Amino acid sequence: MSQLMIKVEGISKYYRLGTQGSGRLREDWSNWWKSVGRKSARADASSRGEAHIWALKDVSFEVGEGEVIGFIGKNGAGKSTLLKIISRITQPTQGRIRGRGRIASLLEVGTGFHQELTGRENIYLNGHMLGMTRREIDSQFDAIVDFSGVETFLDTPVKRYSSGMYVRLAFAVAAHLTPEILIVDEVLSVGDAEFQQKCLRKMKEVSGQEGRTVLFVSHNMQALRNLCHRAYILEHGVLVEGGPADRMIARYLRDSQVHFLRQFYPEPALAPGNDHIRIKRVELIPAYSGAEELIDIRTALQLELEFWYEPPGVSDLIVGIHLFALTGDCVFDVSSSRTTLDKGLVKCGCRIPANFLNDGSYYISIVFVSNTTHRLFYFESCLAFEVADYREHTSWYGKWIGYVRPDFKVTLEALNPDGYV
Amino acid sequence: MAEIEEWEWEIDPRYHWFKWELGAIPQYKDLLFRLVRRDLLANYQQTILGPFWILLQPVLTMLLYWVIFGTIVKVSTNGIPPLVFYLSGIICWNFFSDCLSGTMYTFIHNSAVFGKVWFPRLLVPLSVVLAQGVRMLVQLALFFLLYGIFYVRGDVPASGIGWLLLPVVVLWIGLFGLGVGLLLSVLTARYRDLDYSLQFILRLWMFASPVFYPAQLLSGKYGFFLWLNPMTPLIEAFRVFCFRREVDHVGYFWAAGGAVLVVLAMGIAFFKRHEVSVNDIV
Numbered sequence: 001m002s003q004l005m006i007k008v009e010g011i012s013k014y015y016r017l018g019t020q021g022s023g024r025l026r027e028d029w030s031n032w033w034k035s036v037g038r039k040s041a042r043a044d045a046s047s048r049g050e051a052h053i054w055a056l057k058d059v060s061f062e063v064g065e066g067e068v069i070g071f072i073g074k075n076g077a078g079k080s081t082l083l084k085i086i087s088r089i090t091q092p093t094q095g096r097i098r099g100r101g102r103i104a105s106l107l108e109v110g111t112g113f114h115q116e117l118t119g120r121e122n123i124y125l126n127g128h129m130l131g132m133t134r135r136e137i138d139s140q141f142d143a144i145v146d147f148s149g150v151e152t153f154l155d156t157p158v159k160r161y162s163s164g165m166y167v168r169l170a171f172a173v174a175a176h177l178t179p180e181i182l183i184v185d186e187v188l189s190v191g192d193a194e195f196q197q198k199c200l201r202k203m204k205e206v207s208g209q210e211g212r213t214v215l216f217v218s219h220n221m222q223a224l225r226n227l228c229h230r231a232y233i234l235e236h237g238v239l240v241e242g243g244p245a246d247r248m249i250a251r252y253l254r255d256s257q258v259h260f261l262r263q264f265y266p267e268p269a270l271a272p273g274n275d276h277i278r279i280k281r282v283e284l285i286p287a288y289s290g291a292e293e294l295i296d297i298r299t300a301l302q303l304e305l306e307f308w309y310e311p312p313g314v315s316d317l318i319v320g321i322h323l324f325a326l327t328g329d330c331v332f333d334v335s336s337s338r339t340t341l342d343k344g345l346v347k348c349g350c351r352i353p354a355n356f357l358n359d360g361s362y363y364i365s366i367v368f369v370s371n372t373t374h375r376l377f378y379f380e381s382c383l384a385f386e387v388a389d390y391r392e393h394t395s396w397y398g399k400w401i402g403y404v405r406p407d408f409k410v411t412l413e414a415l416n417p418d419g420y421v
Numbered sequence: 422m423a424e425i426e427e428w429e430w431e432i433d434p435r436y437h438w439f440k441w442e443l444g445a446i447p448q449y450k451d452l453l454f455r456l457v458r459r460d461l462l463a464n465y466q467q468t469i470l471g472p473f474w475i476l477l478q479p480v481l482t483m484l485l486y487w488v489i490f491g492t493i494v495k496v497s498t499n500g501i502p503p504l505v506f507y508l509s510g511i512i513c514w515n516f517f518s519d520c521l522s523g524t525m526y527t528f529i530h531n532s533a534v535f536g537k538v539w540f541p542r543l544l545v546p547l548s549v550v551l552a553q554g555v556r557m558l559v560q561l562a563l564f565f566l567l568y569g570i571f572y573v574r575g576d577v578p579a580s581g582i583g584w585l586l587l588p589v590v591v592l593w594i595g596l597f598g599l600g601v602g603l604l605l606s607v608l609t610a611r612y613r614d615l616d617y618s619l620q621f622i623l624r625l626w627m628f629a630s631p632v633f634y635p636a637q638l639l640s641g642k643y644g645f646f647l648w649l650n651p652m653t654p655l656i657e658a659f660r661v662f663c664f665r666r667e668v669d670h671v672g673y674f675w676a677a678g679g680a681v682l683v684v685l686a687m688g689i690a691f692f693k694r695h696e697v698s699v700n701d702i703v
Contacts, residue, residue, distance in 0.1 A: 007428075015701070028611070085432065086432070087538070087539050088432060088539040088697065089535070089536060089537065089538070089539055089697070089700060090697065090700055090701055091432075091434055091697045091698055091701075092432065092433070092434045093434055094434055095433075095434070096431060096432060096433040096434075097431065097432040097433075098428035098430070098431045098432075099428060099429065099430055099431075100427070100428060100429040100430075101429065103539075105537075105538055105539065107536075107537045107538070108537050111533075111534055111537040111538045112534045112538070114459055114463055116462075116463040116466040116467075117459060117462060117463055121458075121459070121462065124455055125455050125456075125459055128449075128451050128452035128455050129452060129534065129538050129540060130538060131540070133451055134451040157466070
């Protein structure tokens, strides 16, 4: 981080909502007329109470050479607007940005691809639009084609491509950009899982290269954690906090992920469910280990469930518990044995032991199945919780990988103290 | 982090009427030529006759005029063989009107690209004019072929020194189309109704320009009014240099030449002033 590449000072962006179309000529005229009278159209619009939003409010930050910065926030928090302003696609209402170096912005892949033209033509067209010179593309051409894996269709118009091929070719061009500053908005959310992995690896490689500065927006927290040195959290257009990526991501997840440990319905009529299953209570009871009410990896969790049950004819029942990580991956699927029950209130329990789940955010869904195969009811995402990290006797602070962190013993002993024989 | 004050670029909310940034265009010459190439390649995909349409379209129009204005209505061609007379008018007018209609929807037709990536926006209208220029050159070749045939038959005079000025006339016609197109491109993005009226106005404009009649018909009390249309002196200049005619109304030629530069400057200023803000609307 030797020198500053971008300095953003007090950027705000104001959008007027609605009022598109017919009245525009008259409106423009009256705005112009007022602007002659030194009254700004903006002040006027807000005083008239017209619908408007500040997509960004007084955002300032600095980016040093070689830094990889992530922006985190909900949809509509202003992340994309910010990247668009830095890419010069839209103009700020207030503030200024100064910087050095060539910028390439990847707000989508395949910008400017022409359906009628061949893959070869489009590599050049798209590459030039992203700021590459002819010589740069010539020297990278084989690498681009190789990465995309579409060499046999290079002289076919891209409208004949499958959507997968199209995306691969488009990303291949983008992945070989060599600007000083790269701006990336959520482009990794395209393509199949395998290709996404390939893209992530390439992104990591690109951002690790000498002095490449990257601004990155994604909802993929793992990608952000992997790639970014620093991150900023945006909320309703305001930059609320910035700092090390890991800490910012944890904070964002904690703020956005409310612990949801209990649901209780005294009346069957108002309870979620159907004719056969009505939920009375579902609850996750943590056995807190310390004085703080914090669920960490040492905390055992008792799941309790009560429901009204009316069997559909002659049948038995299985209750299954699905635990998911925030990414959507299922961590485990455990179920009760097949049990024949009469109509009435039923209680179900399950214990998730301490020192089993790794730190992270999880949610639980509960499935009710009769006669092994017939799904009676799926109580989706009914509980959510977060497990905090806890480490003793270790000097390593990186992310502990995996969804589970069981307390298995791993042994290590010397077999032959004298040599390698 | 050492604070340096040597910034290479700056983004601020001010509007700039005279910050044209034309100096940035040479850096993007690869993209410019690629856009021209795209325009020429993509337009004739999946057509049977392909690029022959560049020649076929003016030839068919020429024959149509010859039938209607040459034999039925009998409009004077001022002693010039009708076929070359019509063709000269048609290729000049088409060049202008293709430049104009190709550039006046710049923001609407490119909103998907302009919303995602930055490059000097002027490249797009410029590439349209250059691609039309290539078509114009092909059509000019056809024109001179026809001219040659009439010359051998002794119907038209030999080429004079005036021919050297033809490229200037063609350049001026293209710049005029570009200038008007740039002015309109901002307006079409803001006021969609213009779509319909512009088609109509463009047709009226053609009738007000000496495409299938000689400019000398524009005399009398209101004739001077039509001479104020820069296309009148421009098309007339083409014919004057081509057919070695005598020039009257010299003042109008200079006025037209100046008007083109003024319109072009206004067009660039207006375009640059709005090129970013228009994006929030389209």
